[in-house]
Amino acid sequence: MENKKVTNIVICGVGGQGIILASNVLCNAAFNERLDVKKSEVHGMAQRGGSVITHVRFGEKVYSPLIEEGKVDFILAFEKLEAFRYLHYLKEKNGVIIVNDREIPPMSVLVGADTYPADITKKLKNYGELHLVPAEKTARELKNSRTVNIILLGVLSTFLNFKTRSWHSALKSCIKEKFVELNISAFDRGRALRRE
Amino acid sequence: MKRLLSGNQAVARGAWEAGCNVAAAYPGTPSTEILENINRYPEIYTEWAVNEKVALEVVAGACFTGARALTAMKHVGVNVAADPMFTMAYSGVTGGLVIVTADDPGMWSSQDEQDNRHYGRHAKIPVLEPSDSNEAKLFTILAFDISEKFDTPVLLRLTTRICHSVTIVEFGKRKEHKIKGYVKDIKKRLVLPAHARIRHRIVEKRLIRLSRYSDIFPYNKIEWGKKSLGIITSGISYQYAKEIFPDASFLKLSFTYPVPIKLIRKFARQVKRLVVIEEGDPILENEIKVLGIKVTGKDKIPLCGELTPKVIRDSLKRPYKRTKKPLRAPARPPVLCPGCPHRGVFYVINKLKLTATGDIGCYTLGALPPLNAMDTCICMGASVTNAHGMEKALGAEFSQKTVAVLGDSTFYHSGITGLVNAVYNKGNLNLFILDNHTTAMTGHQPHPGTGRLAKGEAGKRVPPEDIVKGAGVEFVKIINPDSLKEVEEAIKQALAFDGVTVLIFRKPCALLTKPKPPFRIDPELCNGCRLCLRLGCPAISLTFPKEKKRPLAVIDQGLCVGCGLCVQMCPRKAIVLSKEKENGK
Numbered sequence: 001m002e003n004k005k006v007t008n009i010v011i012c013g014v015g016g017q018g019i020i021l022a023s024n025v026l027c028n029a030a031f032n033e034r035l036d037v038k039k040s041e042v043h044g045m046a047q048r049g050g051s052v053i054t055h056v057r058f059g060e061k062v063y064s065p066l067i068e069e070g071k072v073d074f075i076l077a078f079e080k081l082e083a084f085r086y087l088h089y090l091k092e093k094n095g096v097i098i099v100n101d102r103e104i105p106p107m108s109v110l111v112g113a114d115t116y117p118a119d120i121t122k123k124l125k126n127y128g129e130l131h132l133v134p135a136e137k138t139a140r141e142l143k144n145s146r147t148v149n150i151i152l153l154g155v156l157s158t159f160l161n162f163k164t165r166s167w168h169s170a171l172k173s174c175i176k177e178k179f180v181e182l183n184i185s186a187f188d189r190g191r192a193l194r195r196e
Numbered sequence: 197m198k199r200l201l202s203g204n205q206a207v208a209r210g211a212w213e214a215g216c217n218v219a220a221a222y223p224g225t226p227s228t229e230i231l232e233n234i235n236r237y238p239e240i241y242t243e244w245a246v247n248e249k250v251a252l253e254v255v256a257g258a259c260f261t262g263a264r265a266l267t268a269m270k271h272v273g274v275n276v277a278a279d280p281m282f283t284m285a286y287s288g289v290t291g292g293l294v295i296v297t298a299d300d301p302g303m304w305s306s307q308d309e310q311d312n313r314h315y316g317r318h319a320k321i322p323v324l325e326p327s328d329s330n331e332a333k334l335f336t337i338l339a340f341d342i343s344e345k346f347d348t349p350v351l352l353r354l355t356t357r358i359c360h361s362v363t364i365v366e367f368g369k370r371k372e373h374k375i376k377g378y379v380k381d382i383k384k385r386l387v388l389p390a391h392a393r394i395r396h397r398i399v400e401k402r403l404i405r406l407s408r409y410s411d412i413f414p415y416n417k418i419e420w421g422k423k424s425l426g427i428i429t430s431g432i433s434y435q436y437a438k439e440i441f442p443d444a445s446f447l448k449l450s451f452t453y454p455v456p457i458k459l460i461r462k463f464a465r466q467v468k469r470l471v472v473i474e475e476g477d478p479i480l481e482n483e484i485k486v487l488g489i490k491v492t493g494k495d496k497i498p499l500c501g502e503l504t505p506k507v508i509r510d511s512l513k514r515p516y517k518r519t520k521k522p523l524r525a526p527a528r529p530p531v532l533c534p535g536c537p538h539r540g541v542f543y544v545i546n547k548l549k550l551t552a553t554g555d556i557g558c559y560t561l562g563a564l565p566p567l568n569a570m571d572t573c574i575c576m577g578a579s580v581t582n583a584h585g586m587e588k589a590l591g592a593e594f595s596q597k598t599v600a601v602l603g604d605s606t607f608y609h610s611g612i613t614g615l616v617n618a619v620y621n622k623g624n625l626n627l628f629i630l631d632n633h634t635t636a637m638t639g640h641q642p643h644p645g646t647g648r649l650a651k652g653e654a655g656k657r658v659p660p661e662d663i664v665k666g667a668g669v670e671f672v673k674i675i676n677p678d679s680l681k682e683v684e685e686a687i688k689q690a691l692a693f694d695g696v697t698v699l700i701f702r703k704p705c706a707l708l709t710k711p712k713p714p715f716r717i718d719p720e721l722c723n724g725c726r727l728c729l730r731l732g733c734p735a736i737s738l739t740f741p742k743e744k745k746r747p748l749a750v751i752d753q754g755l756c757v758g759c760g761l762c763v764q765m766c767p768r769k770a771i772v773l774s775k776e777k778e779n780g781k
Contacts, residue, residue, distance in 0.1 A: 015530065037363070041361075041362075049528075050531070064435045064439040064505050065357060066357065067505075068505040084525050109526055110736070111732070114526040116526065117523075
């Protein structure tokens with residue numbers, strides 16, 4: 001009875017990095033594939049530089065918008081510590097971690113009350129198949145730092161069997177018209193990064 | 197047609213399809229986007245009210261004329277609006293009246309996790325609980341119908357996970373609702389004791405009718421599975437329970453007050469073991485126990501915090517054996533943004549070691565290290581009154597080291613009454629209004645101080661300084677919070693003044709202002725003294741370069757918005773304007 005065909009993804013990072021937008025594009029792409037889709041997010045205080053996580057699930061039939069710990073297929077993280085924070089959500093075997101090569105120290109670290117985890121990349125590797133993405137560098141090449149989220153989504157898209165058409169029309173429905181072209185090229189750059 | 201919508205967007209869509217004419221609300225997470233989205237429909241008059249009580253009274257007035265009207269608020273907002281809500285249960289409605297309560301189990305953005313389903317029983321009004329966005333839309337429409345059919349306000353109860361989850365919604369057309377017009381009826385609407393006694397009997401009879409209706413409500417339904425386990429559940433808990441117990445039998449309740457007695461008895465008779473899975477308080481559980489039915493519930497399932505699939509599994513099943521345990525990661529609570537106009541004021545409050553009674557808004561974050569500049573935070577408006585009460589207990593001397601801090605939107609919400617109270621009762625209140633010209637925490641809604649209306653057109657501006665002067669305050673100053681010196685001098689003057697003082701620190705929210713060129717720290721001049729870190733600015737961090745003996749402060753060029761507070765902190769003048777511009781900035 002239990003539905004085996006649900007894909008579970010968490011997208012996490014720091015408030016203000018464009019996590020909600022990336023998760024909206026992902027949901028719309030899944031919706032364009034005619035799948036049942038559910039997403040859960042918490043905003044409010046989260047937009048003030050706090051830790052942000054959204055759960056995205058799609059498949060034939062989805063009940064809970066929240067993913068149970070230990071059942072996540074993909075972690076897409078916009079910052080290393082945030083990937084580290086949610087590692088226990090990843091499934092025991094064959095989980096994939098796609099992480100932006102960026103470290104944003106939280107306030108507790110900035111004021112010297114705590115330390116940023118040492119050897120964080122090595123620790124991430126112990127939990128699943130790690131893909132470290134130079135999204136910040138790629139965004140600089142595109143001359144727009146706001147495209148980091150869509151570059152990362154491009155990398156994630158190479159693991160999912162959605163039609164390119166589904167992705168592009170999702171980008172069109174979530175992004176202001178004048179930025180669509182820029183974001184489509186950012187998305188394609190992300191896809192290319194995985195192949196490099 | 198189908199679309200992906202959040203629960204809040206779905207409620208707005210439902211209001212539109214139901215022909216809603218008037219909507220009013222005060223912003224509050226997780227309810228805010230309901231009115232924001234209703235606002236996009238030109239057919240519905242929408243307003244941001246100054247508080248929840250006002251919002252409910254406005255829509256109540258609208259429904260008296262036969263209009264369909266809706267208000268939405270967060271759970272603690274209902275506490276503010278409870279007074280008219282209870283009486284509306286007696287007076288009844290004419291046009292449909294829907295009150296949306298958005299509860300916050302887990303307290304993602306709130307000071308408590310009260311379960312507002314209690315309000316249904318307490319105010320004797322029906323409660324509907326959707327379990328996804330499609331039901332949120334559908335139940336909003338049904339709530340209007342039920343409201344008119346039974347002549348009662350209806351409570352539509354959401355939670356954060358419903359409000360902020362996105363699911364697929366089936367769209368319908370708008371059914372225009374014609375406003376009948378106002379007809380005087382004092383026996384119904386003028387609730388003086390003689391009338392109210394008669395109305396109370398009507399309310400009790402209505403509850404019996406509502407209870408019968410609950411039994412035939414199409415979305416209170418049984419889904420038969422294996423009969424060894426029967427689960428009664430509602431709202432988001434239904435989705436979690438389906439996830440964890442896919443084979444069980446379910447009684448999914450959507451119309452949860454009054455409960456469907458016959459349906460519950462029928463279901464309970466046919467299952468071997470009965471479990472109630474509900475978030476928050478044992479409300480359904482107690483209703484079922486009253487019927488004399490044996491049931492498992494809060495003896496296994498936590499009362500505190502949010503339910504999740506994992507919590508349900510761990511309470512009722514064998515937990516997963518897992519090797520991947522949560523790792524200890526440094527916390528990342530929200531912070532005041534770079535360039536936040538509140539930062540300097542809190543730095544000075546901390547520096548002068550003042551007692552600060554606080555309030556609800558972004559500035560509550562001023563309580564966190566390194567600013568540590570807030571002592572209390574109870575509810576909207578309590579900063580003003582708590583400070584006054586402390587002074588009355590300890591004497592005027594105490595008030596010379598005490599300040600009350602609240603934001604502009606909070607001042608309009610419920611700060612004004614406390615201020616008038618302090619003036620009238622000869623207090624020595626020192627009130628700071630942090631006027632960032634918006635309602636920032638909930639996403640920048642306008643308020644009377646902005647003079648803009650919900651739909652964007654110009655309204656009439658009501659400046660806070662005019663209200664303050666009108667309340668009889670003699671010491672009123674408007675200060676630029678970007679100058680630490682000016683802030684400190686003004687605070688010292690206010691503390692020394694005998695009587696009520698008000699300082700208005702005025703600068704627009706950093707998220708609404710164009711960033712100025714960023715500053716950088718000259719590594720040759722910085723001696724690693726850490727003074728600049730005391731501001732708690734997310735753009736400044738400490739590094740430990742190998743080639744230097746001392747630590748070195750660094751400003752993140754992407755985060756800095758050039759407010760210049762840190763420049764005033766540095767005794768060595770090491771913080772200077774950056775020359776090179778970033779790409780894409």
